[in-house]
Amino acid sequence: MAFMLVLFPSDVLRPRRCDEHFAAEADAARSAGHQVAVVDHDALASGAAEQAVSRVPSDAVAVYRGWMLDSQAYEGFAAALRRRGVRLLTTPEQYRRAHELPGWYAALAAFTPASAWTVGTDRSAFDTARESLGAGAGVLRDYTKSMKHHWDEAVYIPDLTNGPAAWSVAERLHELRGDDFAGGFVVRRFEQFTGAEVRTWWIHGTCRLITAHPDTPDESPPADADVVVPAGVAAAIATLRLPFVTVDLARRADGIWRIIELGDGQVSDRPSTTPPAALIAVLPTGDEPAGPAEPQPATPSMPPAEFALSVSDVFVLGNRGIVAAGPDTGAEFRSGGEVQIWNGDELRGRSTAFVELHSRQGTIALLLTSAGTHVRPGDRITGPRR
Known part of the structure; x- marks a missing residue:
């Protein structure tokens, strides 16, 4: 196994130490033989990437385990590390594809609720997306997150054909997300689920770990991936060619497991009931097979006359x-x-x-x-x- 540089957020008050939330994972990473370093998450989020990575050693391949970053901040993170000779295993393009629903939806559309989205917060674009789903109930989020703890006011749309009521939910979502609002509105068809969500952890298209969801850590998931992961999902996830992602699933009322969300594994929380070493043991290290190469034309160039x-x-x-x-x-x-x-x-x-x-x-x-x-x-x- 290759050994990695694993990056964690630093403690706000003790910047040379790992944030307490990730300290156990950092200890497990060191015990497994990985090198560990800290980065300043607040500096990353504010665009001060050079300052954020000042304590990172040079010349390594790295994986991040930390708090969520928006796609632009992650791109700055990767660029600052490159200037130190450090390559993040997940590229900025791969991070965006995993972190934002429009990046992964097409590949997984058969296994997740029907969705449509806007670019930005324009009312007419929202109505177009809403109307494309037809009648029935819907749920609302932005590209990266919902406000599920504000279900009635900022998530659930009882009737997608009721434009004013649906727009009221959209406005409230936008208000609550504030400066963290990402991309645009995502309207999803409502499906009735039973039981707790399950979080699955995927390395280069292979499910390597099944855990409870962090919101329900005491709800033990089925141990067998064949029970939780519907036929065809693994092949669909492999087409995304992402090195490290999580896929959250829940059982629909008719008994079928459905994908709720795909996310970048670097910023996906570990449930408290999963031992840190269990996650560290499956982290991508760069020596795993990345799957079959995508067919590409030799030295493609943009055709000028089409x-x-x-x-x-x-x-x-x-x-x-x-x-x-x-x-x-x-x-x-x-x-x-x-x-x-x-x-x-x-x-x-x-x-x-x-x-x-x-x-x-x-x-x-x-x-x-x-x-x-x-x-x-x-x-x-x-x-x-x-």
């Missing part, structure tokens, strides 16, 4: 696929053709695409239907002209 869409908005139409929209340049797209999704000069993926006829005036929208598609605002989509 239809191109600069993505400004992304949302989901129920289980139909992901809609990517942007300014209409007048170039006509051949509906049903294959498109390429680019982030700068990097090819992020491919999908079959269809023209979405209900686009707002002045925009064009494409419905991307291939499983595992990932797209976000700022990407560029190219494809065949008509």
Whole structure:
């Protein structure tokens, strides 16, 4: 086994020591032979990444176990560590894909409640997302978190067709999340669950540990992954190609286990009833097989003479696929053709695409239907002209 550098948040009052919440994990990591260092979480969250990592040794591969960071803070974290010769095993792009629901939803749509989302907090975009789910009850969150302890006022929408009442819930969610509000509104179809949630821990697409959920640490989960994890879920998670994630599941009223959420394992809390050594024993170390390589064309470059869409908005139409929209340049797209999704000069993926006829005036929208598609605002989509 390769030994890692494991990074933990420092204690606010004693900055050379690990935060008390993670002290037992730090001790377990040292006992397992890993090197341990601390980072200043508050400095990371405020954008002072260089200051935050000043006590981190150089030249290592690292995994973080600590408090939640937004995607932008994590990107600064990774960049500051790179300048010290330290590589986080989870890249900023992988962290965003795991940490924000739009990053993982397409791959797991068959196993989780139908969802649609907005980019930002615009009322009309919220209504579009809400209406795409049709009638029935819904629940609301942002890209990273719900306010489940404020269920009636900021989460549960009894009737998705009641626009004013639903918007009242959205406004309250936005108010309660404040500066921590992430990305946009995520509207999910309500499903009735029974019993406590179960947290599963995955390393490179393989379930390595099953624990209680941190909110219900005394509710023992089934020990067998075949009981908790529905057929097909492992293969779907593997397509995300994420080194370290958690997947929370709950049993629906009809007995089927459903995915509630996927999250980055570095910022997922360990339930108090799980021994620290049990989690440290399954941490990714960089020597695990990362799964089959994704097929990529040799030295891809962005085609200059095809239809191109600069993505400004992304949302989901129920289980139909992901809609990517942007300014209409007048170039006509051949509906049903294959498109390429680019982030700068990097090819992020491919999908079959269809023209979405209900686009707002002045925009064009494409419905991307291939499983595992990932797209976000700022990407560029190219494809065949008509």
